[in-house]
Amino acid sequence: MTGAARLPASARAILDGDRRALARAISEAEDDRPGAAAVARALYPRTGRVPIVGITGPLGVGKSSLINLLVNRLRELDRTVGIIAVDPSSPYTGGSVLGDRIRFERSATDAGVFFRSMASRGEAGGVAAATREAARLMEAAGFDVILVETVGSGQVDIAIRNIATSSVVVLVPHLGDEVQTLKAGLFEIADVFCVNKADLPGADLARRDLRELVGLGGRPGGWSAPVVATSTQPPSGIEELWNAVDAHEQFLDKSGQREVDERRRLSVEIVERVRAEVGRALAERLERDPVLKDLLDRVVARSIDPRTAADRLARPVARGR
Amino acid sequence: MPPHEKDAPIRVLIAKPGLDGHDRGAKVVARALRDAGMEVIYAGLRQTPEEIVRAALEEDVDLIGLSILSGAHMALFPKVLQLLKREHAGDIPVFAGGIIPDEDARRLRKAGIRAIFGPGSSLEEIVSTARKLARTAQ
Ligand code: B12
Ligand SMILES: Nc1nc2c(ncn2[C@@H]2O[C@H](COP(=O)(O)OP(=O)(O)OP(=O)(O)O)[C@@H](O)[C@H]2O)c(=O)[nH]1
Ligand SMILES: [Mg+2]
Numbered sequence: 001m002t003g004a005a006r007l008p009a010s011a012r013a014i015l016d017g018d019r020r021a022l023a024r025a026i027s028e029a030e031d032d033r034p035g036a037a038a039v040a041r042a043l044y045p046r047t048g049r050v051p052i053v054g055i056t057g058p059l060g061v062g063k064s065s066l067i068n069l070l071v072n073r074l075r076e077l078d079r080t081v082g083i084i085a086v087d088p089s090s091p092y093t094g095g096s097v098l099g100d101r102i103r104f105e106r107s108a109t110d111a112g113v114f115f116r117s118m119a120s121r122g123e124a125g126g127v128a129a130a131t132r133e134a135a136r137l138m139e140a141a142g143f144d145v146i147l148v149e150t151v152g153s154g155q156v157d158i159a160i161r162n163i164a165t166s167s168v169v170v171l172v173p174h175l176g177d178e179v180q181t182l183k184a185g186l187f188e189i190a191d192v193f194c195v196n197k198a199d200l201p202g203a204d205l206a207r208r209d210l211r212e213l214v215g216l217g218g219r220p221g222g223w224s225a226p227v228v229a230t231s232t233q234p235p236s237g238i239e240e241l242w243n244a245v246d247a248h249e250q251f252l253d254k255s256g257q258r259e260v261d262e263r264r265r266l267s268v269e270i271v272e273r274v275r276a277e278v279g280r281a282l283a284e285r286l287e288r289d290p291v292l293k294d295l296l297d298r299v300v301a302r303s304i305d306p307r308t309a310a311d312r313l314a315r316p317v318a319r320g321r
Numbered sequence: 322m323p324p325h326e327k328d329a330p331i332r333v334l335i336a337k338p339g340l341d342g343h344d345r346g347a348k349v350v351a352r353a354l355r356d357a358g359m360e361v362i363y364a365g366l367r368q369t370p371e372e373i374v375r376a377a378l379e380e381d382v383d384l385i386g387l388s389i390l391s392g393a394h395m396a397l398f399p400k401v402l403q404l405l406k407r408e409h410a411g412d413i414p415v416f417a418g419g420i421i422p423d424e425d426a427r428r429l430r431k432a433g434i435r436a437i438f439g440p441g442s443s444l445e446e447i448v449s450t451a452r453k454l455a456r457t458a459q
Contacts, residue, residue, distance in 0.1 A: 020410070023381035031329035094330055095355035098362045101376060108371035115379055119330070119360045 054164030059152030082138030125159025126150035173202030341391035
């Protein structure tokens with residue numbers, strides 16, 4: 001179907017390992033430029049085969065430092081690595097300082113690594129709208145493992161689970177007591193728990209609390225998240241951390257959970273795209289299209305309520321239920 | 322121009338080549354560019370020219386900003402320009418700041434550094450220059 005001859009030139013260049021073409025394609029996806037859709041379409045059939053590992057957790061727990069060491073470990077194993085590191089955009093100016101690269105110490109000559117910083121650009125949940133497509137572009141460019149660092153996350157920032165095949169939740173000692181670990185959100189998405197800064201006192205206690213939490217009940221499919229202690233200074237536990245991720249990836253294959261997860265992620269992706277596109281179009285038309293404008297006028301005048309108006313607009317789609 | 326394109330934030334790499342530890346100026350500039358709505362990739366201290374060029378390519382930046390206060394600018398700035406050309410990325414504009422004597426600044430501009438700002442430079446001027454350089458590059 002996707003004969004090589006019909007590939008757009010930029011897609012061809014990405015497949016050929018042209019790093020600048022990859023970098024530009026990621027920018028096009030971020031900016032939602034017209035060329036992005038054709039490249040995404042052309043490369044999509046070649047994706048979905050490599051681990052996409054989410055590294056998430058609160059601000060400053062050591063996500064970037066861990067990624068730096070994980071990259072070294074993966075290179076020892078002769079695997080190439082693409083990294084996407086997301087930092088927040090200012091809600092006021094749209095600007096951003098992307099600082100995760102500071103911790104990245106890889107030699108400038110190693111072509112087996114590609115590091116890209118990405119601003120969240122108003123997207124809630126800890127990743128950017130283009131993170132998923134950027135990961136696919138990196139896979140198409142030949143990288144064997146994709147690591148995604150989220151924005152320093154709060155309890156509800158769990159969008160990484162809609163992108164990653166394995167999610168590592170990074171915590172540090174003294175983040176809170178046992179009850180905190182029972183709260184919903186971030187803790188529920190962990191395929192692997194990492195207690196970083198294990199060089200500091202309290203790591204044992206944190207690890208025990210997490211083990212107890214995991215013991216209270218597994219995730220769907222029978223996986224129970226291991227708890228790994230790590231430190232980046234001096235480095236320790238990095239091999240164990242990667243082994244735990246690798247074990248989860250193997251579990252996904254053996255249990256058939258990979259297909260289940262992927263189907264769910266893709267369903268979410270489609271719904272998100274439709275929501276974004278329809279939302280954008282609708283927002284514009286509510287002010288311009290006379291029929292829709294009239295509907296909005298009536299809601300403003302309180303002659304109908306927002307729920308009824310929304311039902312009316314969504315009916316053509318929702319009717320299929 | 323399609324509607325989203327002109328809204329896309331300018332991406333700038335700010336880096337400090339060499340062993341110079343004075344990073345206040347680089348941070349002040351990074352912050353000013355952020356507040357002007359740009360996406361600033363802050364690569365931090367002690368970057369080799371090779372690392373800087375690699376970062377610029379991977380991050381697909383519209384502009385590179387270099388900061389040196391230690392006196393090593395005559396060796397390091399031209400090296401960055403040279404490596405960019407070698408990587409067929411001589412189109413990415415480079416501007417700079419720090420402690421750079423006027424005579425050196427003149428020679429560096431000739432070598433291809435597009436603008437140079439010394440101590441006390443106004444941040445508004447730096448921001449507007451950044452905008453101009455990034456836009457003409459695109
Ligand atoms: C503060 C300071 C320090 C602090 C640095 C703290 C830090 N984390 O930055 C400390 C105390 C650590 C320090 C140490 C040293 N310092 Co000192 N330091 C200064 C001082 C007083 C001010 C620098 C500063 O922060 N200015 C404020 C910032 C905002 O201004 P700025 O950096 O100039 O940036 C502005 C512009 O230059 C421009 N700009 C800067 N970068 C960029 C980048 C881009 C892309 C753009 C567009 C613009 C731009 O825009 C900024 C806003 O206007 C200067 C003297 C001076 N007046 O400049 C000496 C000075 C830079 N230091 C000097 C020296 C010699 C040293 C030491 C070697 C001293 C020693 N013998 O131990 C050490 C070396 C440290 C190291 N590891 O490299 C000399 C350098 C001499 C030279 N170049 O030949 C200076 C010039 C003092 C002097 N007159 O002798 N220093
Ligand atoms: N003691 C100790 N400090 C660490 C360790 N790992 C990281 N740090 C420090 O923690 C701070 C934050 O590290 P980062 O790697 O930037 O953390 P991060 O989670 O990527 O931060 P954000 O991206 O800002 O959320 C730095 O000062 C690191 O030096 C560790 O294992 N032990
Ligand atoms: Mg980080």
